[in-house]
Amino acid sequence: MRQILNARPVATALLACAALIWTGASEAAPLRVERVVVVMRHGVRAPIVGEAPEDTLTGALWPTWPVPPEHLTPHGAKALEILGDVDRRWLARSGVLPARGCPAPGQLRVWTNTAERTIASGKAFAEGLAPGCDTPIGHLGPNQTDPLFEPLGAAVAPFDPAAAIASIQAYTGGVDQLAARLKPQLDELDRVLDCRAPKGCSPVRPSKLQPSTDGRGIDLTGPVRDASGTAQVLLLQYVEGLSPDRSNWRAVEPAALKRVGALHAALFDVFTRPPYMNARQAGPLGRRVLAALDAPEAGGVDVFMGHDTNVTALAAALGVPLDAPDYARGDVPPGGALVFVALVDKSGKRSVRVYYQTQPLETIRRLDRRVTRSLVAVSLDAFRRRVAEARE
Incomplete structure (x- = not known):
């Protein structure tokens, strides 16, 4: 209901x-x-x-925010x-x-x-x-x-990085496969950002899971990690009223925000939804x-x-x-x-x-x-x- x-x-x-x-x-x-x-x-x-990320290439400058990061x-x-x-x-x-x-x-x-x-x-x-x-x-x-x-x-409970990674891989079918399933959204993000580089908006890195340096969590690298934050920033600047305006970010409309938002949602398929995590x-x-x-x-x-x-x-x-x-x-x-x-x-x-x-x-x-x-x-x-x- x-x-x-x-x-x-x-x-x-x-x-x-x-x-x-x-x-x-x-x-x-x-x-x-x-x-x-x-x-x-x-x-x-x-x-x-x-x-x-600073190395995310776009066709327009990022808007300026009224408060600190x-x-x-x-x-x-x-x-x-x-x-x-x-x-x-x-x-x-x-x-x-x-x-x-x-x-x-x-x-x-x-x-x-x-x-x-x-x-x-x-x-x-x-x-x-x-x-x-x-x-x-x-x-x-x-x-x-x-x-x-x-x-x-x-560190309120024992944490086994190997068990965590195994749970994440089983839940997602593998983080490389997770990125592959999201390729349409990754491609749309490039279009939304109006990238000026032939290889897209961000450097292409292979998907990888590894224990965090303190042993208390898991680090994810690769396309989903790189794009998820960018997708979230686009949503935040829209609801803040910073986009679209007359000169910048014209392509970021609600329907596109919902589609590329799947990149941010995918983070939780790694960090919060697998049973061990x-x-x-x-x-x-x-x-x-x-x-x-x-x-x-x-x-x-x-x-x-x-x-x-x-x-x-x-x-x-x-x-x-x-x-x-x-x-x-x-x-x-x-x-x-x-x-x-x-x-x-x-x-x-x-x-x-x-x-x-x-x-x-x-x-x-x-x-x-x-x-x-x-x-x-x-x-x-x-x-x-x-x-x-x-x-x-």
């Missing part, structure tokens, strides 16, 4: 189903919302250093604040946040990773959820690695989500503001697709989130429903209020088993 909010009315049956899920305050509704947990990717940021932009902050305001309204209808005024102490809990873009995103989203309330934003210190968001870097990437944050869902007496809303790797890892552990109309299947746009809703019926029986929430491409670009929520089928028992594997 996909629900588009603040758009034209959808089918009556869809609205009725949505009402049963979200309007727990009504005596007629058989389900009451006890708690909501949101795992979200940060908002629109400036490119990471090296994300669009990797930082949340003011436009990205505003998009998240609007998203928070839209979410505040249904959270208030469900009874987990107040319709007016500020939440009670501890009723809205926000925890972010330590990067500027995640902390700033947590603040912006919280301002939409609870305007003017100065919600505390929790995070570790700048020199600390948070195992919730960066479990490999924090998934157990370790999803483990700590997955356990925190489960702990929140298993403690309904706490009530309220938990927000975990992290990265696309966190959302894709949890989705893979749940066994659900990430599919939104404007984006490549398996990719996560800025502000994309998994929303876990803990429910209880009149007999006291508890259940959980999970939604994949995104803002459409033009919503982020134009700062309007449309939000898409898709109900996804999940197996929480399988999810528990998968996140438990990270302890091994």
Whole structure:
């Protein structure tokens, strides 16, 4: 079930189903919302250093960003604040946040990773959820690695690079074959960039997997690694409003962005979806989500503001697709989130429903209020088993 909010009315049956899920305050509704947990990717940021490599040749200069590399932009902050305001309204209808005024102490809990873009995103989203309330934003210190968001870097579970590589190769059919399957998208990226070199936009390197220098992860080289960041930068500059303009990047339109976005989505077929990688990437944050869902007496809303790797890892552990109309299947746009809703019926029986929430491409670009929520089928028992594997 996909629900588009603040758009034209959808089918009556869809609205009725949505009402049963979200309007727990009504005596007629058989389900009451006890708690909501949101795992979200940060908002629109400036490119990471090296994300669009300097040796990537293009037919136009890259746009100039208004903030330092990797930082949340003011436009990205505003998009998240609007998203928070839209979410505040249904959270208030469900009874987990107040319709007016500020939440009670501890009723809205926000925890972010330590990067500027995640902390700033947590603040912006919280301002939409609870305007003017100065919600505390929790995070570790700048020199600390948070195992919730960066479990490999924090070394929270044993890591065997050989086992990881074997799992990745089995899942992808081999990273060289992964690159071969994406050749149409790689060719389109060259066309979109209007390359001036006969061999394409980037140096051609063979696909290769190897252990990272610290032994805590895996390094990928080759066409997918080289092109994935470039594809992501194209999406980011579009939603930021930097392209297309009258002189540059005319070819980068939404349909093309969705197609070349498959290059960025392919990264997660290496780093978060293969079973060995998934157990370790999803483990700590997955356990925190489960702990929140298993403690309904706490009530309220938990927000975990992290990265696309966190959302894709949890989705893979749940066994659900990430599919939104404007984006490549398996990719996560800025502000994309998994929303876990803990429910209880009149007999006291508890259940959980999970939604994949995104803002459409033009919503982020134009700062309007449309939000898409898709109900996804999940197996929480399988999810528990998968996140438990990270302890091994």
